[in-house]
Amino acid sequence: MTDPGKKNIALVTDFGHKDVFVGILKGVISSISPGASVIDLSHEVAPQDILHGSFFLSVSAVYFPRGTIFCVVVDPGVGSDRRAVLVKTKDYYFVGPDNGVLWQTAAENGIEQIIHLTQPRYFLETVSATFHGRDIFAPVAAHLSLGLEIEKFGDPATSLTPFEFPGPVKQDNCLILTVLHIDTYGNIILNITQDEFDCFMVSDFCLSVNHTCITPFFETYAAAEENTPFVMVSSSGYMEIAVKNKNAAQILGVERLDQITLSQP
Amino acid sequence: MTDPGKKNIALVTDFGHKDVFVGILKGVISSISPGASVIDLSHEVAPQDILHGSFFLSVSAVYFPRGTIFCVVVDPGVGSDRRAVLVKTKDYYFVGPDNGVLWQTAAENGIEQIIHLTQPRYFLETVSATFHGRDIFAPVAAHLSLGLEIEKFGDPATSLTPFEFPGPVKQDNCLILTVLHIDTYGNIILNITQDEFDCFMVSDFCLSVNHTCITPFFETYAAAEENTPFVMVSSSGYMEIAVKNKNAAQILGVERLDQITLSQP
Amino acid sequence: MTDPGKKNIALVTDFGHKDVFVGILKGVISSISPGASVIDLSHEVAPQDILHGSFFLSVSAVYFPRGTIFCVVVDPGVGSDRRAVLVKTKDYYFVGPDNGVLWQTAAENGIEQIIHLTQPRYFLETVSATFHGRDIFAPVAAHLSLGLEIEKFGDPATSLTPFEFPGPVKQDNCLILTVLHIDTYGNIILNITQDEFDCFMVSDFCLSVNHTCITPFFETYAAAEENTPFVMVSSSGYMEIAVKNKNAAQILGVERLDQITLSQP
Numbered sequence: 001m002t003d004p005g006k007k008n009i010a011l012v013t014d015f016g017h018k019d020v021f022v023g024i025l026k027g028v029i030s031s032i033s034p035g036a037s038v039i040d041l042s043h044e045v046a047p048q049d050i051l052h053g054s055f056f057l058s059v060s061a062v063y064f065p066r067g068t069i070f071c072v073v074v075d076p077g078v079g080s081d082r083r084a085v086l087v088k089t090k091d092y093y094f095v096g097p098d099n100g101v102l103w104q105t106a107a108e109n110g111i112e113q114i115i116h117l118t119q120p121r122y123f124l125e126t127v128s129a130t131f132h133g134r135d136i137f138a139p140v141a142a143h144l145s146l147g148l149e150i151e152k153f154g155d156p157a158t159s160l161t162p163f164e165f166p167g168p169v170k171q172d173n174c175l176i177l178t179v180l181h182i183d184t185y186g187n188i189i190l191n192i193t194q195d196e197f198d199c200f201m202v203s204d205f206c207l208s209v210n211h212t213c214i215t216p217f218f219e220t221y222a223a224a225e226e227n228t229p230f231v232m233v234s235s236s237g238y239m240e241i242a243v244k245n246k247n248a249a250q251i252l253g254v255e256r257l258d259q260i261t262l263s264q265p
Numbered sequence: 266m267t268d269p270g271k272k273n274i275a276l277v278t279d280f281g282h283k284d285v286f287v288g289i290l291k292g293v294i295s296s297i298s299p300g301a302s303v304i305d306l307s308h309e310v311a312p313q314d315i316l317h318g319s320f321f322l323s324v325s326a327v328y329f330p331r332g333t334i335f336c337v338v339v340d341p342g343v344g345s346d347r348r349a350v351l352v353k354t355k356d357y358y359f360v361g362p363d364n365g366v367l368w369q370t371a372a373e374n375g376i377e378q379i380i381h382l383t384q385p386r387y388f389l390e391t392v393s394a395t396f397h398g399r400d401i402f403a404p405v406a407a408h409l410s411l412g413l414e415i416e417k418f419g420d421p422a423t424s425l426t427p428f429e430f431p432g433p434v435k436q437d438n439c440l441i442l443t444v445l446h447i448d449t450y451g452n453i454i455l456n457i458t459q460d461e462f463d464c465f466m467v468s469d470f471c472l473s474v475n476h477t478c479i480t481p482f483f484e485t486y487a488a489a490e491e492n493t494p495f496v497m498v499s500s501s502g503y504m505e506i507a508v509k510n511k512n513a514a515q516i517l518g519v520e521r522l523d524q525i526t527l528s529q530p
Numbered sequence: 531m532t533d534p535g536k537k538n539i540a541l542v543t544d545f546g547h548k549d550v551f552v553g554i555l556k557g558v559i560s561s562i563s564p565g566a567s568v569i570d571l572s573h574e575v576a577p578q579d580i581l582h583g584s585f586f587l588s589v590s591a592v593y594f595p596r597g598t599i600f601c602v603v604v605d606p607g608v609g610s611d612r613r614a615v616l617v618k619t620k621d622y623y624f625v626g627p628d629n630g631v632l633w634q635t636a637a638e639n640g641i642e643q644i645i646h647l648t649q650p651r652y653f654l655e656t657v658s659a660t661f662h663g664r665d666i667f668a669p670v671a672a673h674l675s676l677g678l679e680i681e682k683f684g685d686p687a688t689s690l691t692p693f694e695f696p697g698p699v700k701q702d703n704c705l706i707l708t709v710l711h712i713d714t715y716g717n718i719i720l721n722i723t724q725d726e727f728d729c730f731m732v733s734d735f736c737l738s739v740n741h742t743c744i745t746p747f748f749e750t751y752a753a754a755e756e757n758t759p760f761v762m763v764s765s766s767g768y769m770e771i772a773v774k775n776k777n778a779a780q781i782l783g784v785e786r787l788d789q790i791t792l793s794q795p
Binding site for chain 1: 753765
């Protein structure tokens with residue numbers, strides 16, 4: 001029985017939408033595997049930012065069907081000696097550079113096999129020094145979607161370059177948190193899960209953001225008060241700071257990777 | 266005979282393109298209904314703006330095949346007690362929050378059945394308080410595309426929350442118009458159709474915009490004069506203000522929802 | 531034997547992502563040809579810019595499968611007497627306005643047949659004066675994807691409006707170059723290929739950009755020095771100016787269509 005999900009190729013890149021790079025990936029995939037179903041997971045990873053790409057992948061992968069091939073192109077080291085890899089996990093396949101961007105999600109899902117992509121017969125005929133998404137990763141994902149065994153793509157490797165999210169850092173009686181992402185509405189996603197948050201806080205809390213102490217917690221945007229920053233559990237499972245129907249990041253002057261202190265007032 | 270269009274799911278959201286939200290919807294749909302064909306109608310509805318979402322839907326739906334399922338996620342009240350609904354009209358299906366965003370288009374097409382989405386077996390296993398697009402609307406649209414009867418999704422409802430576009434307002438000898446949309450080229454779309462415009466105007470007209478009186482009318486951009494704002498019939502059927510090969514909204518300093526006065530000079 | 535690639539319709543437009551125009555094209559195509567596979571090559575051609583559209587098409591087409599139908603909507607003259615055409619080349623089909631945007635790519639691939647689109651039975655029933663992408667080009671591309679012979683779409687034409695990229699211009703001992711494109715990372719793409727560059731330069735070079743003389747050449751981003759503008763071969767085959775992991779166009783204050791002087795120091 002074939003795995004129907006195996007025809008799905010999900011793209012995660014930092015190409016943005018202003019250029020032809022995504023279109024070219026799709027042309028390449030369609031040339032090799034006309035029946036593949038290509039899904040844009042996101043092309044708005046911050047340029048060359050492995051942490052941001054890793055975050056996008058890890059909060060999304062679980063919503064894709066078993067057998068999905070994630071083709072990940074966040075590749076600041078393209079043309080250097082960083083390896084190109086194919087990773088098989090319990091439920092998925094990942095194709096991309098071995099620079100850490102695949103690590104968190106692959107490890108969470110359970111790594112079963114790692115292949116170093118060394119077989120040029122599954123690349124485009126000419127491999128450039130600057131666009132391996134087009135020349136290596138998309139062609140490999142496309143050939144994989146045709147049902148090829150993963151051993152064909154190169155030599156087995158024993159390890160993947162690790163890269164873990166920065167976690168909350170304990171400092172005296174506080175936790176120093178990092179902003180992982182500003183979402184499309186301006187909500188501020190923090191690097192602390194609901195469980196970690198609940199463990200740390202015994203009573204009230206204060207999230208210090210640019211001299212503002214945020215203390216309210218609400219379960220939904222609708223329940224919150226107007227114009228008042230509050231804390232909630234984001235749909236990704238991480239805690240977030242939001243302002244009802246407004247852009248919290250703009251209001252609070254917060255940017256991605258800023259640090260925010262969680263304390264007991 | 267199956268309805269071939271029924272496999273089409275058209276997405277209308279305010280998610281933008283900067284985040285993983287759209288990709289997650291597609292992952293969810295693909296997990297439930299691998300054969301569904303997902304079309305991005307637009308993800309650039311102004312955040313939480315029911316009027317804007319309603320406008321996008323109403324000028325576009327007619328171009329989609331019979332049986333298309335419109336999955337609409339413009340949902341400022343997510344997590345409140347606003348209902349989630351499935352609406353069957355003469356030609357289409359609509360899935361989304363019952364906050365008015367579906368009303369105009371569904372009513373124009375002819376509402377046949379309304380179902381209150383109360384059957385959690387067609388939702389994701391865990392339903393968050395903040396992302397019903399992922400947890401309820403996309404899964405319901407996907408199950409519907411598999412051919413499920415709409416009665417299975419919940420209880421029949423008798424009415425849909427109405428929400429009508431603001432129309433032109435008569436004031437003495439003038440009409441006060443509202444800007445419904447600034448299009449991608451900067452053309453200014455007004456809330457008056459060609460028929461209404463023709464009915465009101467007996468001879469010359471003046472559209473007063475920030476102390477400028479716009480009087481020329483042209484049928485095409487190509488026919489217009491350079492650098493001169495003019496009025497034409499937009500491709501949506503509404504009247505628009507344009508400047509040939511330029512961004513009229515920027516030149517005239519006009520924003521969405523601004524009011525503009527139509528008078529006879 | 532049918533040509534499997536013939537079902538592919540690749541869209542190239544200047545519609546951007548902020549509007550419903552792209553979604554409407556897809557609705558129209560899906561209504562006529564439900565089995566067609568639509569690929570977004572790019573919707574971010576600079577508004578009404580034939581040179582930019584021509585550039586995007588020419589650097590991308592070769593990555594698409596044989597038989598792909600390119601539906602190109604960069605159409606400042608919509609509603610004027612410019613012709614609407616269908617062009618068959620050695621490997622592809624092109625549908626769009628005959629304003630030059632198709633010329634470069636069609637000519638490079640080898641023009642075999644040109645049809646003037648005069649058969650309204652393959653248009654939408656009502657053809658507007660302002661949106662031929664929706665009313666003419668998408669419907670024709672969709673009917674073509676169903677396998678219709680191209681002669682059915684109108685009268686044979688003998689020529690296509692030519693439009694060639696501006697090439698490097700010799701001036702004394704220098705070459706005056708033009709910026710064809712700023713890519714998504716801020717790399718500056720010049721109108722000179724690697725071959726042309728190598729022919730002109732006998733030894734060292736200086737690319738003069740706003741009083742900076744750029745002299746280093748590197749083969750990859752990874753090999754370059756931090757914070758130092760350098761020259762490399764872009765993945766499109768044209769030469770580019772880049773700054774490692776930074777936005778070269780912003781750093782150097784360069785915009786599309788700027789002129790840059792290549793000389794020997």
